[in-house]
Amino acid sequence: MGDSKGMIDTGLEARRAYLNTLISDVKALDILFEENMIASDKMHIGAEQEFSLVESNFRPSPKAPELLKYLKNKYFTSELARFNLEINLDPKPFTGSGIKDLHHDLINHVNYLREKSADLGIRPVFTGILPSIRNSDLTHDFMTPEQRYYSLDHIMRKKRGEDFRIFIKGVDELNMAHDNILVEACNTSFQVHLQIEPDSFRDKYNWAQAISGPVLAACTNSPLLLENELWMETRIAVFQQSCDVRQVSNALRKKQARVAFGFDWLYGGMSDLIKENIAKYNLLLTREVKADAMKELAAGKAPQLEALCLHNGTVYKWNRACYGSDGIQPHIRIENRYLPSGPSLVDEISNLAFWIGLMNGMPEEAREIWNRFEFMDAKGNFFKAARNGLDTRMIWFGKGYDSVPLILETLLPISRKGLENAGIDKKDIDFYLGVVEKRVSTRKTGSSWMVRTYRNMKKNLTEKEATMALTKAMHEWQVTGKPVHEWRAPEDVLEEVVGNYERVDELMTVNLITLHEDDLADLAFNIMEWQKIRHIPVEDHDGKLIGLLTKRGLKKKKIEKLDLSSTPVSEVMIRNPHVIHPESAIEKAMFVMRTENFTCLPVVKDKKLVGILTDYDILRVIDKIDPEYDDDKGS
Incomplete structure (x- = not known):
């Protein structure tokens, strides 16, 4: 600096x-x-x-x-x-x-x-x-x-x-x-x-x-x-x-x-x-x-x-x-x-x-x-x-x-x-x-190559995986010494990049849908149906986690004839749910989810919700983490 x-x-x-x-x-x-x-x-x-x-x-x-x-x-x-x-x-x-x-x-x-x-x-x-x-x-x-x-x-x-x-x-x-x-x-x-x-x-x-x-x-x-x-x-x-x-x-x-x-x-x-x-x-x-x-x-x-x-x-x-x-x-x-x-x-x-x-x-x-x-x-x-x-x-x-x-x-x-x-x-x-001329005339700058490659990688990888794979591809092209206008999209992603998971923040989802406790439970159920999700965290107005809604729990309430259209989220949410820190080990999260039969863990740092880790997130890459992991859990 x-x-x-x-x-x-x-x-x-x-x-x-x-x-x-x-x-x-x-x-x-x-x-x-x-x-x-x-x-x-x-x-x-x-x-x-x-x-x-x-x-x-x-x-x-x-x-x-x-x-x-x-x-x-x-x-x-x-x-x-x-x-x-x-x-x-x-x-x-x-x-x-x-x-x-x-x-x-x-x-x-x-x-x-x-x-x-x-x-x-x-x-x-x-x-x-x-x-x-x-x-x-x-x-x-x-x-x-x-x-x-x-x-x-x-x-x-x-x-x-x-x-x-x-x-x-x-x-x-x-x-x-x-x-x-x-x-x-x-x-x-x-x-x-x-x-x-x-x-x-x-x-x-x-x-x-x-x-x-x-x-x-x-x-x-x-x-x-x-x-x-x-x-x-x-x-x-x-x-x-x-x-x-x-x-x-x-x-x-x-x-x-x-x-x-x-x-x-x-x-x-x-x-x-x-x-x-x-x-x-x-x-x-x-x-x-x-x-x-x-x-x-x-x-x-x-x-x-x-x-x-x-x-x-x-x-x-x-x-x-x-x-x-x-x-x-x-x-x-x-x-x-x-x-x-x-x-x-x-x-x-x-x-x-x-x-x-x-x-x-x-x-x-x-x-x-x-x-x-x-x-x-x-x-x-x-x-x-x-x-x-x-x-x-x-x-x-x-x-x-x-x-x-x-x-x-x-x-x-x-x-x-x-x-x-x-x-x-x-x-x-x-x-x-000549290098500058070819780069400009073909519009193939470093940024344009990265954007194209990253977007393609995200079709099959998570965002975190895609950034690692992109960095790997960039490094491999740099070693060749070729200018960027000659770079092509990578043809494969090696195991050394995808599947190397150690911490919760490497697998958790950060693009979240959340609700407040005074929202209607029926809204929560419909959002789950529309978005094909099973969990919705509940935050207060300061972004602090105060509860968790599960689709399984809401279905149970409907079976019990509870009118979700007049019931606030606060009456059906799980209060003070079990949470995990983003820097915690994946093995710890897996142990908690297995022993407590949880299908998700809200991820919290400094009392603020920063992500959510679900069993689907883990199952997607389980063979690379723990081949003996038991996925026989409810949803």
Whole structure:
């Protein structure tokens, strides 16, 4: 989550000291620009590769800390969750074979990663959001055990003052509250860095904003979250909402989200952008900074600007301006943070080539872009692309275009020219831009492949099984090295995925029909007839389970001549039914159902109904759990 290696502000003096250092860093940055001390030649490109780790059943593996120790490699680093890691690639010159060299480095790192992770019985998967993640994977137990993450979680929850709310509406709808920041850990990205000449920063940054929508449309790879089909690039909504520390109130005050696209074109320089971030975003973290940037400048050194970089690292712009220094000469760069991880390594590098080519090929009409392009059109394009991918209609310099022809006929030629101007080898330009061209022209993005495959799998599998099978299929295609437009639907699902059940939440039904105690019993009976179900949980108005209705019980009441049309549910329901926790073992649930002759168990967490487990759920997969299970029970 950026440069978050800070500590919670534990006192007023520490906070004041950090703020003084931050102000000093800003003054130093101004001097660096005024004195032309920022690097303006020999431009470089770079990338950060985030990825997820899965077990043999393709569910998230919490073994990232153990793997990191086992790797013993400086290029790998931890992430927020115990099931994610990151690879930091060495920068390459933006010329000649630079893109291909970056690609080869990535392949070598990933091959090493696959070899070492196999020793621990796990494997890496490259995707914007791992399909097989579940809500139970997003507890504090899965947070990487490092103080910086605990600090960040603590201060963000404190500033929020209540649970984080996630509401995303796509084909499905996700509406949930969460008590920590680990929902953000569902996201993994492929962040691209491009060094920028100081004199062109303003126009290049604005251009980066303008092209974000169509670039994202071509690269989507995260359509699923918690078994829900949402946006084509669901990461965008997840990151913004999972890190939103703004408190809800009745006031109409426009307080800016910490994860943001932006609010207007940049009319000044990079310093103005940094100052705006400091003005609009409160400190999240502080740390002691011993270096004095102004003194370092006076001594002829290139300062690190640690305080400035720390604060900048906790403002999550999709296009982020960054400062860096090797101790000899500082540089500035733009980080593209909206590209997802995956679907394949060649797709990622092709996305990189497409973007940096566009950046370097910026047309003359993009200078002082505010005269020709409405900022809100650029912002609207971005969020429409996140929702709809290549089906988005874009507003481009005031005119409407469908995404596919805009990319193929306008943006790819600009990117090609930009790569040619940088001196990138022609065969590499043809290869990487060819991957993007084929993906866009066939409309086969990572997201479209996942959606098609997931829908087909759900015809024969449960949603949870389908997410594991989808993750497995994705991993197998990634190992081949082929770009996503060449991927086909999997032909089979191996036993290692389907049938590996250990916990109740892996089998329970979550798409529930419930009633309240003042509803009519006759309504309950008819719903059971219409929907072909045998059980209906009864909730109070706070979502707490207070009873259970069974079809067998209602039939018995009818035989006894009870008038269900005038009888409330409260008089016929089973009060205080036996329940089970979602993280309980399947074997425990089976034992209870067998010994008590139950046909279902309501699943309850924190007194709230979260699912229901029936004998049918178990019988469907019983041969994979317990071949000796006795299914001779009533219904």
